[in-house]
Amino acid sequence: MTSERTLSRLSRILALIPYVLSNEGASVAEVLDRFGYNETELARDLDTVFVCGLPGYGPGDLMEAFIDEDEVVIDAADYFARAPRLTSTEAISLLAGGMAIVASGQASRELESAVEKLSKAVVPDADMALSVDVSGESQMLGQLRTAATEKKVVTITYRSLGREIETTRQVEPWTVFTTLGNWYLQGYCRLVEGERNFRVDRIRKLQVTQQSFERPTDLPEPGVGYTPSEEDIVCDISLGPGAQWVPDYYPVEILRVTKNRTQVRFYSVDAEIPARLLLRLGAAARLLKGDEVAERVAEIGGSLLDKYR
Amino acid sequence: MQSVVERVINLLIYLLESPHPVTADQVRQTVPGYDQSSDDAFQRMFERDKNVLRRLGVPLEMKALDAWEVDHGYTVDPEKYAIPDPGLTQPEKVALSLAARMVRLGEGSAGLQGLLKLGGVERAMGLEPIGADLGAEAEVLGDLFRAVTERRRIRFDYRGHQRGLDPYGLAHRRGHWYLAGETSGDQRVFRVDRMEDLEIEEQSGSFTRPPGFKVRDMMKSQPWETGQDAAVTARVRFDSQVGWWAARTLGVPAAVDESLEAEIPVANRDAFVGWILSFGDSAEVLGPDDLRAEILERVESAMASLP
Numbered sequence: 001m002t003s004e005r006t007l008s009r010l011s012r013i014l015a016l017i018p019y020v021l022s023n024e025g026a027s028v029a030e031v032l033d034r035f036g037y038n039e040t041e042l043a044r045d046l047d048t049v050f051v052c053g054l055p056g057y058g059p060g061d062l063m064e065a066f067i068d069e070d071e072v073v074i075d076a077a078d079y080f081a082r083a084p085r086l087t088s089t090e091a092i093s094l095l096a097g098g099m100a101i102v103a104s105g106q107a108s109r110e111l112e113s114a115v116e117k118l119s120k121a122v123v124p125d126a127d128m129a130l131s132v133d134v135s136g137e138s139q140m141l142g143q144l145r146t147a148a149t150e151k152k153v154v155t156i157t158y159r160s161l162g163r164e165i166e167t168t169r170q171v172e173p174w175t176v177f178t179t180l181g182n183w184y185l186q187g188y189c190r191l192v193e194g195e196r197n198f199r200v201d202r203i204r205k206l207q208v209t210q211q212s213f214e215r216p217t218d219l220p221e222p223g224v225g226y227t228p229s230e231e232d233i234v235c236d237i238s239l240g241p242g243a244q245w246v247p248d249y250y251p252v253e254i255l256r257v258t259k260n261r262t263q264v265r266f267y268s269v270d271a272e273i274p275a276r277l278l279l280r281l282g283a284a285a286r287l288l289k290g291d292e293v294a295e296r297v298a299e300i301g302g303s304l305l306d307k308y309r
Numbered sequence: 310m311q312s313v314v315e316r317v318i319n320l321l322i323y324l325l326e327s328p329h330p331v332t333a334d335q336v337r338q339t340v341p342g343y344d345q346s347s348d349d350a351f352q353r354m355f356e357r358d359k360n361v362l363r364r365l366g367v368p369l370e371m372k373a374l375d376a377w378e379v380d381h382g383y384t385v386d387p388e389k390y391a392i393p394d395p396g397l398t399q400p401e402k403v404a405l406s407l408a409a410r411m412v413r414l415g416e417g418s419a420g421l422q423g424l425l426k427l428g429g430v431e432r433a434m435g436l437e438p439i440g441a442d443l444g445a446e447a448e449v450l451g452d453l454f455r456a457v458t459e460r461r462r463i464r465f466d467y468r469g470h471q472r473g474l475d476p477y478g479l480a481h482r483r484g485h486w487y488l489a490g491e492t493s494g495d496q497r498v499f500r501v502d503r504m505e506d507l508e509i510e511e512q513s514g515s516f517t518r519p520p521g522f523k524v525r526d527m528m529k530s531q532p533w534e535t536g537q538d539a540a541v542t543a544r545v546r547f548d549s550q551v552g553w554w555a556a557r558t559l560g561v562p563a564a565v566d567e568s569l570e571a572e573i574p575v576a577n578r579d580a581f582v583g584w585i586l587s588f589g590d591s592a593e594v595l596g597p598d599d600l601r602a603e604i605l606e607r608v609e610s611a612m613a614s615l616p
Binding site for chain 2: 004006007008009010011012013014015016019030033034035036048049051052053054055057079080081082083084085086087088089090091092093094096097098100101104106107108110111113114115117118120121122123125127128129130131132133134137141145148149159173174175176177178179180181182201202204272275276277278279280281282283285286287288289294297298300301303304305307308309
């Protein structure tokens with residue numbers, strides 16, 4: 001196997017040569033910045049280019065590549081006047097990335113036109129063959145993003161999932177991100193004095209204050225992992241064939257996997273969330289352990305039976 | 310000792326510049342780095358280097374050298390090699406690079422690497438406080454995207470069934486990637502992360518997408534709108550606890566007291582019943598009756614599954 005490092009080194013060289021050829025007099029500083037090189041790496045790659053060329057491999061056959069004062073010089077490399085095509089992985093990464101930001105309603109005009117031009121060049125019918133939607137409430141996303149950029153504290157009225165408890169909190173917004181179909185606000189919550197993620201669709205009211213805050217320099221990677229705490233409600237559920245999607249969406253610990261069933265341990269702050277999940281799963285899941293959850297299923301279920309019978 | 314990087318660059322130049330396809334033997338005799346190895350070692354090295362070229366995006370072709378197709382040679386067409394110029398302005402490249410940094414697709418940074426081929430961008434800019442994780446491994450998506458754009462048939466296992474598919478398009482919705490296409494006469498959508506043992510045929514151009522096909526038309530915005538069930542319209546009442554939120558999800562206004570009564574088109578009853586029950590007893594389906602019966606049945610079986 002050829003290492004990823006060799007591949008990305010080759011890919012960078014094949015991109016560097018056409019750039020320098022068509023931008024005569026490109027400065028070392030510019031090339032370093034543009035291609036993410038440090039000086040040693042650039043010197044090493046130019047040395048490599050310098051010993052490659054046409055069969056014969058005599059002085060007149062090799063490419064020229066060196067640093068002259070503060071300019072990068074490459075010559076006699078006409079066959080590399082253009083970079084190689086994007087691989088399909090590079091193409092979909094660039095296109096899907098651009099399309100995701102466009103779909104969030106947060107794209108600049110430049111990004112919109114860039115995605116359009118790139119689609120046309122890469123796949124003439126990209127419009128038909130690729131579609132990325134991460135839509136959220138673009139107005140609120142926009143406000144949160146601006147608040148995060150300008151480092152302004154926001155006041156949110158937040159409804160927790162499940163029991164519908166409403167709280168008003170001051171949050172220092174670090175970033176907004178989307179994963180698994182939902183948008184989250186990640187930041188420091190002054191109410192609980194700690195880092196929290198809030199689902200943007202559960203923010204009922206949002207107000208941007210004039211108060212500034214300092215953002216930590218080392219932001220934790222955004223993610224929606226759930227850290228169980230000692231006060232959590234715990235229950236064990238056996239998931240049948242129709243409920244195999246559950247571990248993708250809920251923070252569960254997988255206890256055992258057999259051919260048709262998965263046994264999971266479910267942690268949550270109250271019994272409401274697992275109870276509602278069990279109701280929607282019907283016969284596709286079985287509660288194995290968890291008295292409080294069983295009680296809550298019976299309660300909600302009883303009230304539903306009254307409505308539907 | 311010739312480095313891999315040197316050898317591959319020299320090989321690529323040779324293939325780009327030769328007027329005719331060249332045989333493996335010619336490569337061995339011409340390009341430095343192959344000469345001193347044994348037959349076996351050469352074969353392995355050459356295979357690896359061809360694979361490197363393909364992974365770089367180089368369209369390496371194998372062509373018959375005679376009418377009987379006994380001998381084969383390799384060639385790279387300079388026209389197919391060169392990246393088409395999309396004509397991006399500097400600000401457009403900066404915007405793309407920002408987007409590539411904001412959006413995560415698998416582990417690697419293929420987007421940023423691709424951007425270098427387009428001339429790179431001057432960096433020196435802060436990160437935007439917005440991000441998206443599109444999940445999935447970029448490699449698998451890349452392979453599927455290639456199958457879509459080059460119109461190659463694929464085969465895979467899906468929930469225990471072997472499927473053959475003409476892949477028409479890829480879509481990302483609600484945190485997952487989907488592949489749409491035609492399988493045994495039906496247009497269907499499959500979740501990419503549930504596809505197993507994927508095989509992509511060598512042959513390209515095996516099918517044509519129906520005129521006017523758009524992958525986004527196959528992806529409905531709500532899960533209960535996508536399905537094969539006979540379409541019905543459900544009438545639902547959400548109480549004031551959850552009405553505001555259901556209204557947001559459905560994109561309709563809630564009543565003054567924040568409750569909501571809505572008519573909702575349903576084509577996937579199972580997904581719909583699940584969604585309604587995720588509101589606990591805060592939502593009630595008012596009609597049609599058979600949908601109410603289905604909810605009742607689901608609740609009864611959930612209660613019967615309690616220990």
